[in-house]
Amino acid sequence: MPIRTLVWNENRHEQTNALVRRLYPRGIHGEIAAVLSGPEVTVSTATLDEPEHGLASERLEKTDVLVWWGHAAHGEVEDAIVERVQQRVWEGMGLVALHSSHFSKIFRRLMGTPCALSWREAGEVERVWVLNPGHPIASGLGAYFEIANEEMYGEPFSVPEPMETVFISWFEGGEVFRSGMTYQRGAGRIFYFRPGHEAYPTYHDPNVQTVLRNAVKWAHNSAPAWQRVNEAPNRPPDKAPVPIKVKGPRLHADGEAGYR
Amino acid sequence: MPIRTLVWNENRHEQTNALVRRLYPRGIHGEIAAVLSGPEVTVSTATLDEPEHGLASERLEKTDVLVWWGHAAHGEVEDAIVERVQQRVWEGMGLVALHSSHFSKIFRRLMGTPCALSWREAGEVERVWVLNPGHPIASGLGAYFEIANEEMYGEPFSVPEPMETVFISWFEGGEVFRSGMTYQRGAGRIFYFRPGHEAYPTYHDPNVQTVLRNAVKWAHNSAPAWQRVNEAPNRPPDKAPVPIKVKGPRLHADGEAGYR
């Protein structure tokens, strides 16, 4: 069964900036969707200004991997919808967070940290080094690849220690950055990928496209959704694996829900 | 310089339940404060019903380690104050989250996951196994210690993979639980410790008290606060470590703040 992928884009720069529109005439989401589409992956897109930001519950339930691009309008994404997306990640939906999405509500909530960094928009060279050539997300890449013009992101990047550091970038201006990192939250696999400033043609780059395709496959968890990931079931004494008699006092009644 | 420790307690069961009041006449916070006080640790307490929950900014700034106990009133803790505490953890304040605080707003936000579990209140035996006898938090403990009557918490505990698993509990009714786990978020060190149901005299137990004292020392980061952990500074081209000339187009102006 193909991986049901949903590419979400804020889609604002495309409306307001001629340069971005020229680079991405079908929107960053449209470009990425075209890159990802194939026999193993079905793709649709959603944007901020659609009803419910295009992220209705029924749609998320049918999404295996969500790709996220946001920048200028992180604050406009409604909290209730962010919580819905977060629940789906916990249940097992993959998340590929791109570039300026480091500051998106959904990524920050899943990390539990500021996700801050230093930055510079100077069109400088970024050289992305592969730390593990055997990692599925690095499949098909060489020892490194270069992007001729990119925005710089510099360490410290205030995220938790990752499960794996897959890429580290070297910047012409002298900084370094962990450009590809994996995380797990509940049953959901998360990949953060740094490149993708809207003022440059980064998503037209073949190596970047390879990473996007690999990342969707890696983030896909084919297990059934872990729907009870957020529940705190009471298991009464007589239903214990080793049934026991209650000893001592109790504050709770059998079958009661846990406090939140 | 002694470690400035603040013990926070919801302090509600103590008001409404005679049993809890009898076990902890000075409140759970008062009991823990007495346990922690010593030549290397100064302790004060704070409770939910104080103004700002006893967590004014000036107070948090002077706190090295915050110990947290909450249960029935997680939802009453104001979001703005949770964010304030979270910022301080990122800056380097240690956090020791106790027992039912697994569902506290502050712990859930720092983890980015549901932090759910299964549970049973039957006064059963809990045996806490030490996974690394050389870990500072296990100092002074034997291979394991037992608590005669405790509430059961069972896996799966939906938290991220920890930095270290220090304790795993065995329960009479047949469950297991990762009872002691360490995390880092920004410059802050976090320790979750499972035991401590309010209906039992757990915090009077000498082994539990040893863990509390060890945990405060472990969680203490003596580095200056990382105050800029949540800032995204722009580093202009001429201020780069290797000064560069701007190439290609730009969307941002020099010195501009990053989008949030």
Added chain:
Amino acid sequence: MPIRTLVWNENRHEQTNALVRRLYPRGIHGEIAAVLSGPEVTVSTATLDEPEHGLASERLEKTDVLVWWGHAAHGEVEDAIVERVQQRVWEGMGLVALHSSHFSKIFRRLMGTPCALSWREAGEVERVWVLNPGHPIASGLGAYFEIANEEMYGEPFSVPEPMETVFISWFEGGEVFRSGMTYQRGAGRIFYFRPGHEAYPTYHDPNVQTVLRNAVKWAHNSAPAWQRVNEAPNRPPDKAPVPIKVKGPRLHADGEAGYR
């Protein structure tokens, strides 16, 4: 393409002990091979007493996942062959280490730690809890599964912190153990799985069989072998990504091999 799996077994208890022979008439290796065989997995077996322990280089090169069971004769496995296996794991061959293989040379070398534990052979109940129901290795299991008679392994298990803790076991006699853990070494994925004492019919258990099948799929890395994982190439100044002129003194000549 099917996963080329090689099941290695010491195959000594089967020769010397009637009980083990009765439980596993085709050997533990034969039993596991039968369990794993299927449309997606091709299986062959190898044993200690074959030439080169059945682990010739050409054979390992064509192996995607190696399953290892050893116990009484760890010391008889030749170091040179252990190194050969280790190299293949680094290159990307998966390794599933079973039960008493915690003390095998190959597992200890890959971990870098003693891999010690406490133990008891009393035919007691083992209950294996699933920590992440969405993990591929837990696919098809319930919240837990029980093995009526097993050898006990108890913490502390002196291994490095794993990438993921997938299972924790509860034992009737009061101990706990991290029964399923994942690691990465180079491009190779490693899964340690605790159950499997030779005196009990553990590998006939349907849940255990499910885990074995899942583990092989999980451990399979379809990337090309990372053959240079153990090489330290010299990249001369004129071949640097940013070609540079040599400054200051040098001890090495261009193209020289690094010291070992």
Added chain:
Amino acid sequence: MPIRTLVWNENRHEQTNALVRRLYPRGIHGEIAAVLSGPEVTVSTATLDEPEHGLASERLEKTDVLVWWGHAAHGEVEDAIVERVQQRVWEGMGLVALHSSHFSKIFRRLMGTPCALSWREAGEVERVWVLNPGHPIASGLGAYFEIANEEMYGEPFSVPEPMETVFISWFEGGEVFRSGMTYQRGAGRIFYFRPGHEAYPTYHDPNVQTVLRNAVKWAHNSAPAWQRVNEAPNRPPDKAPVPIKVKGPRLHADGEAGYR
């Protein structure tokens, strides 16, 4: 009580190369010892050509932190002594592995991986970025520090995922490298620190010296030695935390030692 630190150096380049002798007239070990000495740290030194490489058992037993520098003669370090050092790390002795010690027997054994990398000796600029300004090993450093002339080490560095990545280096020639990483093996804390090529005055650099001093404090575990880390005790049925009766058959006798 001060931290008992032992600085080990191969001490060969100092004998054979005038340049190295001029840079480090008292040997690299002597220079580092002088840097570390202070009210909180007592320091002694040991070198390869001393009896038992200066690493007699009694001496290691009285060592809290071992600092290691090796390069051209890794192969001359006797295996039996490497095993002795490894046992002490497991028991809780800290290890600070410097520069070319990435290929030392002791570091490779503790990692379980090749620890390979690419390299270039061109006297280029290395800029070491701090990933967590609140980390104890980064105490007293700025956002980054520069070394005017260093040997380049480039990724991929084939080590396991670290507990923490503390530093990442940027090189003039275009490479990046994880220059400071922490690990735990048993009760022992390990810090790898990249800079320190013998042809340059790196250990005279104040920032490098700050890292060395911080690293020794960080690696110090004040817990009693975990002497049984490598033992596999049998815990008989009647000595179980929950005493049990033996069920089913047995291969082992009570109190027997585990197979190795």
